Amino acid sequence: MAELRSGNRLAALDGLRLLAALMVVFYHYVALARPWGHDTSTIFPTGHRAAQYGWLGVEVFFLISGFVICMSVWGRTLGDFAVSRLSRLFPAYWAGILLTTVVVKTWPEVDSFPGWDRVINNLSMLQSGDDSPDIDPVYWTLFVELKFYLIMVAVVWFGVTYRNCLILCGVWTVAAALAPGLNTPLLTSFAMPQYAPFFIAGIAFYLMRRHRPNAILWALVALQLLLAQRYIDHRMATSLGKAVAAALPSWPARLVIIAAFALVGAIALGLLDRIRWKWLTTAGVLTYPLYLLHMNIGMTLIHHFRGRVPAPVLVASVTVLMLVAAWLVHRVVERPLGKWLRTTMRRGIDDVRRHVAPRRGRTGQPATATAVAAAPVPAAPRTARFDPEPPPNREPEPEPEPVK
Template sequence: MMTERRSGNRLAALDGLRLLAALMVVFYHYVALARPWGRATDTIFPTAHMAAQYGWLGVEVFFLISGYVICMSVWGRTVGEFAVSRLSRLFPAYWAGILLTTVMVKTWPEAASLRSWDTVITNLTMLQGGNNTPDVDPVYWTLFVELKFYLITVVVMLFGVTYRNCLILCGVWTAAAALVPVLKTPLITEFAMPQYAPFFIAGIAFSLMRRHRPNAILWTIVILQVLLAQRYIGDRLAINLGEAAAAALPTWPARFIIVAAFALVGAIALGACDRIRWKWLTTAGALTYPLYLIHMNIGITLIHHYRDRISAPVLVAAVTALMLATAWLIHRLVERPLGRRLRTTLRRGVDDVRRHVTPHRGRAPRTAPHTPTGRDPGVAEDVPGTAEDDRATAHTRTFESV
């Protein structure tokens, strides 16, 4: 019989890893890209430029963490509860990010531009990735990937969140992602997400290790995902840096970062980081989602505007610090108060729907038996960059979110 593993406090460890992933992405955009500087950055940052070219892998780390924490958080929850937690967590900071980015780009349209107000309005839905509407900020593409993962999660919830069904998901998703190049079916390609599936799937396997215990099946799933993740490294390099630059770059640093990320999440899953309880990491982790949302177009515009007046290293440090401070303000003044109100409103809506649903349709989804230890108190519900305590359930300390 499987025994359920109790969590220590690994919230700080997850926050720390998420913060590191967010800063990797910021480092990549500010130091590796030519766009804010108007020229190649290898002469501006001769050494840092080499490392920064691999910073885009922070997004893959977000997806790995997301698979882990979302799987942990859905046990014992209904679809309605999951939807409320996601919507109330994602949208307040996202709307603030769109507003600030739009104001910046309209005020200083020197490094980025907006085609029309229709683009801004459509972006407010977070569904622009599904109807070919440009993103207000290029980093928003990852949110649509996350939304597709949530939809896959909802399908599993409808069948019941059980150990067996999670393993079936891992197997079916792995097969679909691996066969995409041969099948060439648009719908399967869209939802199998072969470039990112290995990270989500490995995260799910790690969460099962944490919830129950490691075994040969789960380790086989993880190792298979590590190998499959290597398949698209060249493609991701080409997308982020261009084919010529990608061809000239060694791939081993990217492979090392991927393996290291798997090892770190595995260490968290197996309890090696349970003793990390630094409170400042929890605060820092709360900034990752708003930081991710606002850092690119706003930060690049600031760098572009002041690049001839301030030395490059100082400018990058100053803009990064400003983005962190702005992210903290968004977290305190927008995420927390608006998130609470939105959560309360949505819960009332869900309760109203339940009251009006006929009894035979009102049955709760089949889930694993709920126990007092059924939800891991240190688990984070993750998207690229979010970190916050979900106070929806008093006895649960989840934080929801690349």
């Protein structure tokens, strides 16, 4: 059997990431009427009902993201964190936008070509900031992730430690809990009350993984699990429509959230470290491009072939095709372009550091411009060294003495 973790990569976390992505795909392909032209309960009498809860894959993604981003910022400088996130997010995202645009322009069956102005606006990933429409509806989650990254920037700025992460979790919990009642749009926008419990719980679980569990962390996770229940009815209504959501029980959604917390908790405690399937590592890196590509492109294929191929075969075939497309985007676009972006941005950051903090001569005075330009750049300390982007759930080395 393959090694447990290749380069300290958690295979179980990759498996959960794949499961979350497939939940969202299942929801879009089986629960929604859009690609089929009518209600799918007659097409998938059994699968339809289960697929109606597949939107919860997004919540699972946010829970995983809290764990993974807390892991990835440990020991990194602010510049390194920015470089790693930008080079990770944008290559596959740009490819997704261009491919989706080509498909909906060529075959406007489930969506119409939005216009080049909207395509260009979407390339920034900031379109949700001014309420501009997304090229693909699934992109709304990326703006939520960007706001989470901005929150984590504060931790990186002050230093990523157990204490600072715990302070963030406490302050963010209070802000998210009070924001709806305070009716302050800016606070609500950044506190993200609907999704904060998942990010915060993910951070707490990683602190357990790194520093051992304790009563404070368990209490924090339990509180987030309770707070996550507040918006289930609302999420069901926005995902399925009020009429459909009113006819569905909410307990399956609550059960899925509890199961997700339990699985990430098991990963945090090391209970799933025995999972050694190497293919999960590959599956883990495909989930992001799969998420970006699957909706409008996959729905267009389903709509186009719905009367020619049996529905279950069509859904399975399109899902496999989207996985293949995700692998191609990862290998042909994400890896080489991501590497180029990391190298380019890193060089730019090094240039800024060299000019902002010039070397001093023996007298303690700043060196001349000529001397500074000619002087060799000192090697960065080991903790600030920039290496090629590791897989997103790679564990850093543990500290010798955990902070109590």
